[in-house]
Amino acid sequence: MSRRDQPLADRLAALREAVEVAEGRLDVPEVGQARALLAKAGARAALGDATVVALAGATGSGKSTLFNALSGSQVSLPGVRRPTTGVAHATVWGHPGDGSDRLLDWLEVPRRHRHDPEPALDGLVLLDLPDHDSVRLEHRLEVDRLVGLVDVLVWVLDPEKYADAAVHDRYLTPLAGHAGVLLVVLNQVDRLDAVAAKECLTDLRGLLDREGLAATPLLATSARTGAGVAELRGELAHRVAARRAATERLVADVRGVAAALGAHAGADDGARALGRREREELVDELGDALAEAAGVPVVTAAVERSTLRSGVARTGWPLIRWTRKLRSDPLDRLHLGDERSRTSLPPAGAVQLAGVATAVRWARDAAGEGLPQAWRDDLRRTVESSESGLADRLDRTVAGTDLGPDRVPLWQRAVGGLQWVLILVALAGALWLLALAALGFFQLDEIVPLPRVEGLPLPTLLLVGGLLAGLLLALVARPLVGLRARRRGRTAGRRLRDAIDAVAADEVLAPMTAVREDAARFRAAVEAARR
Ligand SMILES: Nc1nc2c(ncn2[C@@H]2O[C@H](COP(=O)(O)OP(=O)(O)OP(=O)(O)O)[C@@H](O)[C@H]2O)c(=O)[nH]1
Numbered sequence: 001m002s003r004r005d006q007p008l009a010d011r012l013a014a015l016r017e018a019v020e021v022a023e024g025r026l027d028v029p030e031v032g033q034a035r036a037l038l039a040k041a042g043a044r045a046a047l048g049d050a051t052v053v054a055l056a057g058a059t060g061s062g063k064s065t066l067f068n069a070l071s072g073s074q075v076s077l078p079g080v081r082r083p084t085t086g087v088a089h090a091t092v093w094g095h096p097g098d099g100s101d102r103l104l105d106w107l108e109v110p111r112r113h114r115h116d117p118e119p120a121l122d123g124l125v126l127l128d129l130p131d132h133d134s135v136r137l138e139h140r141l142e143v144d145r146l147v148g149l150v151d152v153l154v155w156v157l158d159p160e161k162y163a164d165a166a167v168h169d170r171y172l173t174p175l176a177g178h179a180g181v182l183l184v185v186l187n188q189v190d191r192l193d194a195v196a197a198k199e200c201l202t203d204l205r206g207l208l209d210r211e212g213l214a215a216t217p218l219l220a221t222s223a224r225t226g227a228g229v230a231e232l233r234g235e236l237a238h239r240v241a242a243r244r245a246a247t248e249r250l251v252a253d254v255r256g257v258a259a260a261l262g263a264h265a266g267a268d269d270g271a272r273a274l275g276r277r278e279r280e281e282l283v284d285e286l287g288d289a290l291a292e293a294a295g296v297p298v299v300t301a302a303v304e305r306s307t308l309r310s311g312v313a314r315t316g317w318p319l320i321r322w323t324r325k326l327r328s329d330p331l332d333r334l335h336l337g338d339e340r341s342r343t344s345l346p347p348a349g350a351v352q353l354a355g356v357a358t359a360v361r362w363a364r365d366a367a368g369e370g371l372p373q374a375w376r377d378d379l380r381r382t383v384e385s386s387e388s389g390l391a392d393r394l395d396r397t398v399a400g401t402d403l404g405p406d407r408v409p410l411w412q413r414a415v416g417g418l419q420w421v422l423i424l425v426a427l428a429g430a431l432w433l434l435a436l437a438a439l440g441f442f443q444l445d446e447i448v449p450l451p452r453v454e455g456l457p458l459p460t461l462l463l464v465g466g467l468l469a470g471l472l473l474a475l476v477a478r479p480l481v482g483l484r485a486r487r488r489g490r491t492a493g494r495r496l497r498d499a500i501d502a503v504a505a506d507e508v509l510a511p512m513t514a515v516r517e518d519a520a521r522f523r524a525a526v527e528a529a530r531r
């Protein structure tokens with residue numbers, strides 16, 4: 001789009017967006033300058049660069065007739081019955097798409113007519129208002145509302161009521177000091193002869209001068225014969241040109257301020273948002289360092305040892321397995337499982353903390369690549385604020401992560417049960433041997449036959465076999481218990497790592513990505529404003 005085609009309103013909107021994005025992020029004086037310019041331009045300029053001129057005056061003064069004469073067609077119906085015009089009408093000079101519709105929407109003027117383009121008047125929006133002193137309250141309210149919004153007010157008087165004190169006091173006098181926004185027209189001069197017309201004009205001029213409106217132009221017209229209408233049109237063309245010049249000045253100002261902001265917008269491909277692959281890589285790298293610092297290896301090892309401990313206690317040789325229980329569960333000692341309280345994990349040491357700092361700095365540099373210095377500064381501040389509290393957040397994450405199911409496997413229960421059966425068998429053998437010893441003491445062993453298996457006495461077999469089988473079972477089960485412990489450790493490690501990665505993505509990377517996205521938005525807005 002060329003420089004002329006880009007409407008001021010769009011430029012201002014783009015500049016406003018740039019300032020909003022930069023607010024609280026960019027610490028550069030250019031943002032303040034842009035804000036000041038926006039304030040100067042005001043809300044009205046944001047709606048377009050049209051010159052809004054309203055015809056106002058008493059009922060029957062000839063506003064609608066004059067409006068039609070200027071518009072070159074019968075747009076607003078003049079009438080014999082007073083008051084005639086109830087809602088404001090508009091005629092717009094210029095090309096469609098010039099933003100005047102938006103302006104008229106804002107002014108809430110529903111009746112619109114488009115005049116063919118006419119170089120001197122393009123950009124003019126002419127309004128025909130209801131009468132100011134209407135017997136109908138809604139007419140009066142409508143006039144008061146629009147009079148406050150327009151750029152130029154053409155007050156139409158007629159020879160009979162031109163000195164009406166109500167009009168002068170309420171509408172004209174308050175505009176003293178704003179001569180540029182007022183034009184007074186004495187209409188229906190065809191109803192007066194030349195002398196009377198001159199007298200009337202002199203009188204009116206004196207009245208206006210005394211009211212502080214000496215600088216306000218006074219014109220005589222006849223909407224019926226067309227006398228003076230060309231002069232009025234010329235006066236309007238002046239206003240349009242002046243406003244156009246003001247608009248051009250404002251456009252130049254906006255472009256200048258946007259160009260200054262452009263120094264902080266960066267190169268074309270620099271300030272773009274990060275891609276998915278880049279983000280994943282960053283999360284991965286960060287996750288490694290954060291997991292180490294958060295004690296994930298410690299927890300994983302504890303899970304493994306705890307599982308091993310309980311597995312051995314369950315499947316081991318009953319005669320010695322109770323010794324395992326003397327030591328406390330390594331996992332319990334860490335006090336995991338409660339997100340709200342701190343764990344008893346050792347706080348991250350200097351090495352781990354340095355690892356976190358390095359990873360965060362590395363991610364920050366990667367996220368800041370291609371960004372202008374001001375945005376990199378913002379990135380640094382953002383990262384600093386997200387880094388504080390990170391250790392606590394990691395600790396809570398480790399505490400709150402579900403480490404995976406801790407069900408006792410069926411086979412371990414079965415082995416445990418079997419161990420007890422074998423102990424009972426050995427006990428039976430031992431008791432039997434004791435009984436035999438007692439019988440031997442009383443020399444009664446000859447009467448009780450001793451059952452033998454393959455030549456070996458059964459009670460001996462039961463005692464020794466039970467003990468040996470238990471020991472063997474414990475030895476066979478041990479590697480399986482170890483296998484399960486390692487698997488549980490791995491599952492816990494994976495779950496912890498996922499949780500840590502989520503923290504890395506949400507707490508560290510997300511704020512960085514937000515900075516980048518804002519930088520991209522800022523760049524686009526600045527470009528739109530300076531184009
Ligand atoms: N002789 C003469 N009559 C005029 C002139 N301008 C308007 N009239 C007549 O005055 C009457 C009122 O004109 P309008 O244009 O409807 O007046 P208005 O100011 O729009 O009135 P409201 O809409 O009621 O506020 C009509 O009959 C017009 O023909 C003029 O310059 N000379």
Ligand SMILES: [Mg+2]
Pocket residue numbers: 063064065076077078084085128129130
């Ligand atoms: Mg009218």
